[in-house]
Amino acid sequence: MLKYVGKRLLAALVTLFIILTTVFVLMRQMPIEGYFDNIDKADQGVIDAKLHQLGLKDPMHIQLLNFYKNILKGDLGVSNRYRTGAPIIDIIAGKAPISIQMGLISMALSLLLGIPLGAKMARSKYKFWDKIGTGFIVFINAVPAAVYYIYIQSYGSSMLKISMLFDPSKFLNWVLPVFSMSLGSIAYYAMWLRRYMVDELNKDYVQLAKAKGVTSQDITMAHVFRNAFVPMIQYIPSSLLFTISGSIYVESLYSIPGMGGLLVDVITRQDNTMVQALVMIYASIGIIGMLLGDLLMALIDPRISFAKKEGVR
Amino acid sequence: MSEVILRTEDLNVKFSLRGRVLHAIRGVSLEVYKGESLAIVGESGSGKSVLTKTFMGLLDQNGWVDSGSIWFEGNDLAQYKTEKEWLTIRGKKIAMVLQDPMTSLNPLKTIGKQIGEALELHQGLKGDDANKRIQEILLDVGIKEPARRMKQYPHQFSGGMRQRVVIAIAVACQPDILICDEPTTALDVTIQAQILGLIRDLIRKYNLTCIYITHDLGVVANVADRIAVMYAGDIVEIGTSEEIFFSPKHPYTWALLSSLPQLGVKGEELFSIRGTPPNLFNEIKGDAFAPRNPKALNIDFKERPPYFDISDTHKVRCWLQDPRAPKVEPPQVLERISTEGGNLYEQ
Numbered sequence: 001m002l003k004y005v006g007k008r009l010l011a012a013l014v015t016l017f018i019i020l021t022t023v024f025v026l027m028r029q030m031p032i033e034g035y036f037d038n039i040d041k042a043d044q045g046v047i048d049a050k051l052h053q054l055g056l057k058d059p060m061h062i063q064l065l066n067f068y069k070n071i072l073k074g075d076l077g078v079s080n081r082y083r084t085g086a087p088i089i090d091i092i093a094g095k096a097p098i099s100i101q102m103g104l105i106s107m108a109l110s111l112l113l114g115i116p117l118g119a120k121m122a123r124s125k126y127k128f129w130d131k132i133g134t135g136f137i138v139f140i141n142a143v144p145a146a147v148y149y150i151y152i153q154s155y156g157s158s159m160l161k162i163s164m165l166f167d168p169s170k171f172l173n174w175v176l177p178v179f180s181m182s183l184g185s186i187a188y189y190a191m192w193l194r195r196y197m198v199d200e201l202n203k204d205y206v207q208l209a210k211a212k213g214v215t216s217q218d219i220t221m222a223h224v225f226r227n228a229f230v231p232m233i234q235y236i237p238s239s240l241l242f243t244i245s246g247s248i249y250v251e252s253l254y255s256i257p258g259m260g261g262l263l264v265d266v267i268t269r270q271d272n273t274m275v276q277a278l279v280m281i282y283a284s285i286g287i288i289g290m291l292l293g294d295l296l297m298a299l300i301d302p303r304i305s306f307a308k309k310e311g312v313r
Numbered sequence: 314m315s316e317v318i319l320r321t322e323d324l325n326v327k328f329s330l331r332g333r334v335l336h337a338i339r340g341v342s343l344e345v346y347k348g349e350s351l352a353i354v355g356e357s358g359s360g361k362s363v364l365t366k367t368f369m370g371l372l373d374q375n376g377w378v379d380s381g382s383i384w385f386e387g388n389d390l391a392q393y394k395t396e397k398e399w400l401t402i403r404g405k406k407i408a409m410v411l412q413d414p415m416t417s418l419n420p421l422k423t424i425g426k427q428i429g430e431a432l433e434l435h436q437g438l439k440g441d442d443a444n445k446r447i448q449e450i451l452l453d454v455g456i457k458e459p460a461r462r463m464k465q466y467p468h469q470f471s472g473g474m475r476q477r478v479v480i481a482i483a484v485a486c487q488p489d490i491l492i493c494d495e496p497t498t499a500l501d502v503t504i505q506a507q508i509l510g511l512i513r514d515l516i517r518k519y520n521l522t523c524i525y526i527t528h529d530l531g532v533v534a535n536v537a538d539r540i541a542v543m544y545a546g547d548i549v550e551i552g553t554s555e556e557i558f559f560s561p562k563h564p565y566t567w568a569l570l571s572s573l574p575q576l577g578v579k580g581e582e583l584f585s586i587r588g589t590p591p592n593l594f595n596e597i598k599g600d601a602f603a604p605r606n607p608k609a610l611n612i613d614f615k616e617r618p619p620y621f622d623i624s625d626t627h628k629v630r631c632w633l634q635d636p637r638a639p640k641v642e643p644p645q646v647l648e649r650i651s652t653e654g655g656n657l658y659e660q
Binding site for chain 1: 369371396400403404405408409411413416417418419420421422430431434435466468479482486
C-alpha cells in the first residue's frame with residue numbers, strides 16, 4: 001500500500017513538472033504587447049526596463065531555473081499585472097475561502113438530494129418517480145445553465161425579497177447561488193447512481209438474496225446501494241478539492257468575490273506568475289484528488305488490493 | 314411413494330414481451346414427493362427454470378401465473394401476491410441454488426455475512442451463535458478452516474468453492490425443498506462430480522426434497538429418483554429414473570436420449586434433433602413436438618394428447634399410447650443404454 005502511494009506520488013511529481021514547464025514555456029511565447037496597458041505610448045527604454053524587471057530578458061532556461069528555485073523555497077512570487085506587486089498567496093487567501101465554503105455546502109446539498117433521487121429512480125424504474133427524475137436530468141443537461149441561472153436569480157431574489165447581488169453576512173443570500181451551483185451535480189449524481197443501481201439490480205446475487213428471503217427494502221439498501229456507490233466514490237475527493245476553483249458563472253452572476261474565473265482573468269492579462277501559481281495549484285489538486293479517489297475505492301472494495309495477490313483457492 | 318409435498322395443477326405461466334404474450338408454461342400438473350430427488354430435464358427455453366421460479370414468486374416482473382394452482386402446505390402459492398406472503402416461503406421453506414456461482418454472491422460482502430443473513434432471517438441467530446452455526450455449515454459443505462474462510466470475500470474463492478458457499482446459504486435456511494437450477498453447468502467436470510456428491514450428502518443429512526433442473530442427462534442419472542421431461546412448457550413424460558432411461562415412451566424422450574454423447578459411436582456424427590423448438594408466442598396446436606418428429610401421426614398435428622399411464626409412476630403425453638395408434642418402436646440406439654447403462658451411471 002505505502003509502496004503504491006509512493007510510486008503514485010513520484011509519478012505525480014513528474015506529471016506536475018511536465019505541466020508546469022509546458023505552461024511556463026507557452027506563456028513566454030505570447031507577444032510582449034500583453035505586458036503593457038499602452039505600449040504605443042511607451043518608449044523603447046521604458047519597455048526594455050519593464051521586460052528586464054519581469055525577468056523576461058534572460059534566456060529561457062535561466063528563467064525556468066529561477067522559477068523552480070523559488071517554488072522549492074515555497075515562494076509563489078508576486079502578481080505582475082493582475083494586482084501588481086501583491087503576493088500571490090495573499091490574493092488567493094483572500095478569494096479561496098468564500099469559494100470553498102460555497103463549494104462544500106453545494107456539494108453536501110448535491111449528495112443529499114442527488115443520491116436519494118437516484119436511488120428512488122432505480123427502485124421505481126420506468127414508473128412515476130423515474131420519469132420525473134429523468135425529466136429533471138434531461139432538462140439540466142440539455143438547457144444551458146446560463147438560462148436557468150438567470151431565472152433562478154431574478155425570480156428567486158424577488159421571491160425571497162433579497163438583493164440580486166451576494167452579501168456574505170445574510171443567510172438568505174447564500175441560498176440562490178448555492179442552489180444554482182448544486183443543480184448540475186444533483187442531476188449528475190442521480191443519473192449515475194440510478195444507472196449503477198439498475199445494473200446491480202439485474203445481477204444474479206440479487207436474485208439469490210431474494211430467494212434467501214431478504215426483503216426488497218433490505219436488498220436495495222444492504223446489497224444494491226452500497227455496491228452501486230463504489231464506482232461513484234472515486235470522484236468524491238476530486239469534487240471536494242475542486243470546490244476551491246469556484247464556479248465562474250455563478251460567482252460572476254452574483255458578484256461573489258471568489259476564485260471563479262480567476263485563472264481566465266490572469267491568462268487574458270498575461271500575468272505570468274499568477275498563471276503559473278494557479279496552474280500549479282489546480283494541477284496538484286487534480287492529481288491528489290485522483291489518487292485519493294483510487295485509495296478510497298480500494299478501502300471500500302475488497303476486490304481491489306495494492307498488496308501482493310493472494311492466491312485463489 | 315410417500316406423501317406429496319408440493320403439487321401444481323394445470324399451471325399456466327405467461328410473459329409479456331414487447332406487447333406480445335408468451336405462453337411459457339402450458340398446463341403443467343406435477344407432484345413432488347417428500348424426500349425425493351426429482352429432475353426436470355429439457356432443452357433451453359423449455360420452461361424448466363420458469364416453472365420452479367413460480368414456486369418462490371421469483372418470476373421476472375413481466376411474467377405472471379395465468380391460471381392453475383401450486384399447492385404447498387395447504388396454501389395455493391399461485392394466489393400469493395405480496396412480498397410479505399412470499400417471505401414465508403422464500404428461503405424458509407424453499408431454497409434455491411443458482412447456476413453461476415461466479416455471479417450469485419455479492420462481491421462486497423464476506424461469505425460469513427451472506428450466510429449469516431439467511432440464519433438471522435430464518436432462525437433468528439445473531440452474534441456468536443450465528444458465527445458458530447456458520448462455521449458448522451461451512452464444514453458441512455466441505456470448506457476447511459471455516460473461522461478464517463468466513464471472513465473472506467467471494468473473489469478469494471474458486472468457482473467450485475463459491476458454489477459450495479451458495480449451497481451453504483441454501484442449507485442454512487433449513488428449507489423443506491431445495492431447488493438446484495443447473496447447479497453444475499458453470500463448473501468444470503471434475504468439480505461437477507464433487508458438487509453433485511455434496512448435494513446428495515446434504516439432502517440425506519438435512520432430509521431435503523430436491524428438485525434439479527438440468528439439461529445434462531449424465532447429471533440426472535447420477536442424482537435423480539424421478540425424471541420429468543419438459544418440452545415447450547409442458548411435461549411430456551414423467552417416471553422413475555429407470556423408466557425414463559430404460560423404457561422411454563415419448564418420441565421427444567427418445568430423441569433426447571439418442572443424443573447422449575455416451576451412445577455415440579466413435580468417428581460418427583452425434584445424433585441431434587432436427588428443427589427448432591416451437592415459438593411460444595404462437596398458439597400451439599396438437600403435440601408441440603410433432604413438427605420435429607419424423608414419425609408424427611396425423612392426430613399429433615390436430616389434438617393435444619392426454620396423459621396415458623404406463624405404470625403407477627410412469628405417464629406420458631403422447632398419442633402413440635392410444636390403443637388405436639400404430640406400433641412405433643423406439644430407436645435401436647436406445648438399447649445401448651441398457652447394455653452400457655452402467656457406464657452412464659458411473660459418469
